[in-house]
Amino acid sequence: MKDKCGVVGVRFDAEKNRDAAALYIYYALQALQHRGQESSGISVTNGSSVLSDKGMGLVADYFSRERLQKLAGYAGIGHVRYSTTGGSRLENSQPFSVTYKNGTISIAHNGNLVNYRELKKELEAQGRIFTSDSDTEVIAQMLARELIRNDIVEAVRETMKRLVGSYSLVILIGDCVIGVRDPLGFKPLCIGHVDNGYVLASESAAIDTLNGELVRDVAPGEMVILGEKIESHRLLRCKNHAHCMFEYVYFARPDSIMDGRLVYKVRHKIGQTLAAECPTKADIVSPVPDSGITSAIGYSTGSKIPYAEALIKNRYVNRTFIMPAQELRETAVRLKLNTVRSNIEGKNVILIDDSIVRGTTSRRIIDLVRRSGAKEIHARIGSPPIISPCYLGIDMATREELIAAHKTVKGVEFLIGANSLYYISLDGLVSAIGIPREDLCTGCLTGVYPIEIPGEKCEDKQLKLNQFVPE
């Protein structure tokens, strides 16, 4: 199961703010709603017991005032979840709670474990019973097992040594909130400071929302304990990291700072790079909203071609529901996106989008823009062709579904109906992100992954996960 998710942890000084953790988590989760819309959950503690509530749907839809009022506590964690691969069930929603010798562990996870089936089998053979098919429960059960013989720091270290894959975790144990980031740092996690307390969040935009201040990123392989004071333990170190490039391209909010880079700046640079790599004559440059906006502004700055919106997005429609008749399918697309005809008619349009996955969206959009009278449409894409699946936490598509896995650039150009198509180069993308290539995961672009994945190629010079450098 592949989850793209958002996590939050909040720990207040118990004397100064006894009840507010859930409300802070609620707002932070709303700031991270783009990372998952399927289910939401919050677990808090008042120092003696753990109170949890989780359900399907958006944070603001599920959590009523009454639900929140029942969650009085000064420390807690929260989660928003999105999964399309069969796991859309309440029992897979998070935080996940298991009992251990001293009480309850609640855990929320962003990422995907590659070896979770093996680990699950091992735990089942030892008599542990699972209530979900989520890899997060495997982490929770492993941690509970390790806590029988170790203190919390050693228990987390021993658990991490067994986990292969991506994981940014927030854990509620006793009245401590713990943040853990996998040793390759696939998924983001950062620490912030708020009045009378500290916050952990997938993205810094959530900290801004709480009127807090970003302190720093949790380092790859680091465990941070928010308790009476803050403790940091660097549990595992690898020679290189493997930050997910797709967070910068599409997934994260542009106003978030991840691993020291403002996502807005990266996307702006992606646009400038596209303009420099493939100069094109046109009358306007337009984004596919919302994900192409920042790169289209960058493209316009770089090319001096005026920025104008060819498309307007209806923000209140979430999914293109399946409608059988062709003419109604067209209505479904137009319900989500409409064109600004006067910006398009008789013009040569450069259309900027962040990525092409299956190619369906581009094809429909280009068709829409053409019907509104565009003379030429030149598609420019902010990531190189996606040729291989993601096993590490972005819910993308299977290899069969990935259009660039089967077609050349010319083939994709023909299929989406563009006059021309250009994808940013891998070097151009890496330099726009500003992180050395050996510290990025580009598995979906190259088919070569930073860790071993059965049936796939692995970076043979650096099996990153096997290069633990002792603390």
Ligand code: AMP
């Ligand atoms: P398509 O090529 O039809 O699969 O759609 C690609 C578009 O969907 C891109 O332009 C992105 O804006 C968006 N997108 C890319 N990756 C994802 C993802 N993992 N989940 C949801 N939407 C995505």
